[in-house]
Amino acid sequence: MSTITLQLKLRLFIYLGIAIFLLNIPVIYFEITKLNQRLVNLELAEDLYNTILEVRRYEKNFLLYHDRESLLSNRFYFQQASELFSKASMQFQKSFLGSDIAQLGKALQEYEKFEKLYSNPSALTTNERIETKLRNAGKDVVAAADTLLKMQRRRVSRAAGNALKWPLIFMGAMLVLFLIGAKIIIADVVRPFGLIEKAMQKVAHGDFSPIPYGNKNERRAGHMVAAFNRMVQELESREEQVIHSRKIASLGTLVSGCAHELNNPINNIVLTADVLNSKREMTTERQEQLMGDILNQALRASEIVKNLLEFSRAETSVHKEFDLAALLRETMRIAENHIKLSHVTVHDKIDDNLPRISGNHQGLQQVFLNLITNAVHAMEGGGNLTIRAQRENGNKVKVQVEDTGTGIDESILPHIFDPFFTTKDVGKGTGLGLSVSYGIIKKHGGQIQVQSKPGRGTIFTVTLPVHTKIDQDLTPPCGERMA
Amino acid sequence: MPLKILILDDEPIVGQRLKATLEKEGHNVETFVNPLEAVSRLEGKTFDIVVTDIRMDDMDGIEILELVLQKSARTKVIMITGYATLEVARESLAKGAFDFIAKPFKLKEMRQAIEKAVDALQQENPGNPAGN
Numbered sequence: 001m002s003t004i005t006l007q008l009k010l011r012l013f014i015y016l017g018i019a020i021f022l023l024n025i026p027v028i029y030f031e032i033t034k035l036n037q038r039l040v041n042l043e044l045a046e047d048l049y050n051t052i053l054e055v056r057r058y059e060k061n062f063l064l065y066h067d068r069e070s071l072l073s074n075r076f077y078f079q080q081a082s083e084l085f086s087k088a089s090m091q092f093q094k095s096f097l098g099s100d101i102a103q104l105g106k107a108l109q110e111y112e113k114f115e116k117l118y119s120n121p122s123a124l125t126t127n128e129r130i131e132t133k134l135r136n137a138g139k140d141v142v143a144a145a146d147t148l149l150k151m152q153r154r155r156v157s158r159a160a161g162n163a164l165k166w167p168l169i170f171m172g173a174m175l176v177l178f179l180i181g182a183k184i185i186i187a188d189v190v191r192p193f194g195l196i197e198k199a200m201q202k203v204a205h206g207d208f209s210p211i212p213y214g215n216k217n218e219r220r221a222g223h224m225v226a227a228f229n230r231m232v233q234e235l236e237s238r239e240e241q242v243i244h245s246r247k248i249a250s251l252g253t254l255v256s257g258c259a260h261e262l263n264n265p266i267n268n269i270v271l272t273a274d275v276l277n278s279k280r281e282m283t284t285e286r287q288e289q290l291m292g293d294i295l296n297q298a299l300r301a302s303e304i305v306k307n308l309l310e311f312s313r314a315e316t317s318v319h320k321e322f323d324l325a326a327l328l329r330e331t332m333r334i335a336e337n338h339i340k341l342s343h344v345t346v347h348d349k350i351d352d353n354l355p356r357i358s359g360n361h362q363g364l365q366q367v368f369l370n371l372i373t374n375a376v377h378a379m380e381g382g383g384n385l386t387i388r389a390q391r392e393n394g395n396k397v398k399v400q401v402e403d404t405g406t407g408i409d410e411s412i413l414p415h416i417f418d419p420f421f422t423t424k425d426v427g428k429g430t431g432l433g434l435s436v437s438y439g440i441i442k443k444h445g446g447q448i449q450v451q452s453k454p455g456r457g458t459i460f461t462v463t464l465p466v467h468t469k470i471d472q473d474l475t476p477p478c479g480e481r482m483a
Numbered sequence: 484m485p486l487k488i489l490i491l492d493d494e495p496i497v498g499q500r501l502k503a504t505l506e507k508e509g510h511n512v513e514t515f516v517n518p519l520e521a522v523s524r525l526e527g528k529t530f531d532i533v534v535t536d537i538r539m540d541d542m543d544g545i546e547i548l549e550l551v552l553q554k555s556a557r558t559k560v561i562m563i564t565g566y567a568t569l570e571v572a573r574e575s576l577a578k579g580a581f582d583f584i585a586k587p588f589k590l591k592e593m594r595q596a597i598e599k600a601v602d603a604l605q606q607e608n609p610g611n612p613a614g615n
Binding site (some may be wrong): 104153222259261262264266267268269270271272274275280293297340341343 | 494496497500501503504509540541542565575586587588591607
């Protein structure tokens with residue numbers, strides 16, 4: 001089945017349908033013509049039969065009254081019957097009624113033989129023996145005509161049956177063909193389209209899992225599915241590049257924040273070293289205190305650099321077990337400067353007894369950093385950022401990032417996870433943050449949802465299974481690609 | 484001629500180092516880490532020079548600048564920031580800041596800025612730089 005392409009199959013069905021339809025026309029024409037012919041024959045047979053009955057009626061009258069008139073009429077009708085017979089025998093020979101006609105012919109000859117005995121007037125006297133013979137011959141003629149008529153009727157009814165049967169057979173064949181064609185179209189076109197439509201919706205939300213070739217329906221859609229999967233694969237590799245560039249973009253934002261953050265310890269070091277460097281005299285104790293300050297500030301600077309490096313590290317899909325609470329707090333620390341600059345107050349409601357989860361540390365950190373950054377962006381003039389995390393039923397953890405910012409308009413809420421959708425000004429947002437986040441959470445087998453009230457704030461809820469199984473096949477070797 | 488100087492930076496070391504240096508030059512220096520405390524002090528006392536960080540947790544250095552100038556137009560305000568962007572500098576200067584120093588800076592740079600402020604104060608009001 002799979003070796004024949006869909007186009008060939010459909011073409012085959014269309015041609016077959018046309019062939020059946022065309023064949024139908026001559027067959028029906030032939031059947032109707034035959035029926036017509038048989039009706040003519042039947043009429044002839046009826047005329048013959050009726051004429052023969054007339055012959056017999058006058059025969060009976062003659063035998064009763066021995067009158068000349070009856071004999072003449074008998075002769076007249078017999079003549080007519082003979083004419084009809086010769087016409088019929090010509091017609092019926094063609095219709096394979098040879099034996100019936102022949103029998104009637106013989107009976108008529110026999111009848112004529114006895115009838116001729118009455119041709120001379122002297123024979124008008126009765127002769128019991130000849131009368132009986134004439135009667136018997138007459139009966140035979142009627143019986144043969146009757147048989148012929150009945151046969152003729154049967155043939156008419158058979159032809160009528162055929163004339164009805166063939167169109168029905170053709171219609172049945174067309175119906176069967178139509179049903180098979182419809183089934184093929186549904187199986188090979190409609191279902192695959194449905195399948196691909198569903199897969200496309202998933203892709204729109206950043207889930208790039210290919211359509212599996214598992215079940216029969218999917219196999220049937222072979223070509224389309226293969227083409228689709230190729231596209232998805234291509235998209236996914238692009239998406240990975242996009243994730244990377246997105247990371248670089250968010251790194252840019254972070255770097256400017258971190259630059260400020262770094263400036264403080266550096267400034268402290270410069271000032272303190274400057275004091276130490278001055279030629280003023282000071283106590284050893286004072287010197288030690290200043291050296292201590294320098295050391296502490298240097299460590300503080302190195303801590304900031306470490307955070308930055310951790311975020312920018314190349315490998316993105318290392319799958320490991322880690323402490324989610326620690327990840328969330330670390331992410332808050334990375335965003336701390338941005339948060340402070342926007343006068344946002346953070347409320348840490350992270351449950352300290354969160355289970356350790358397994359997943360892509362780097363990816364999840366990117367997701368939460370994205371959510372926090374978005375929340376802060378939504379609260380330019382300050383506000384409250386609440387990070388909640390707790391264990392849920394069914395071995396899941398729920399993380400909520402809630403802000404008291406501008407909120408998201410209902411009309412755009414369905415689009416926020418779409419790639420390249422952004423509400424930020426040109427050049428400020430790539431519109432990839434949430435779609436990328438969505439993809440990462442999906443790969444963890446989790447969910448990301450949003451609730452928002454314009455003017456009141458937004459809550460993003462991420463639900464993650466405690467034990468994630470990332471399908472390694474679906475995760476490209478980022479180490480290679482990202483390197 | 485000792486001047487009344489207020490230094491506000493949420494990094495305590497900045498205040499500590501500047502205070503030590505400037506006091507050695509004979510000025511009266513008060514340092515604050517918390518902007519709100521500094522504001523309440525500014526409301527009670529008029530300073531000759533105010534040095535303030537721009538980016539702080541509870542309050543913006545620009546707000547401090549506006550508050551100070553509103554109370555005493557002759558006070559010289561020197562802005563410090565780690566965010567050495569042109570926009571911030573332009574904004575603070577447009578709003579009346581006397582000078583602008585980007586982190587990281589050396590003590591000498593701050594001393595020079597203070598000296599410039601002293602000169603300006605003397606030009607405005609010779610003989611009584613403190614305005615008393």
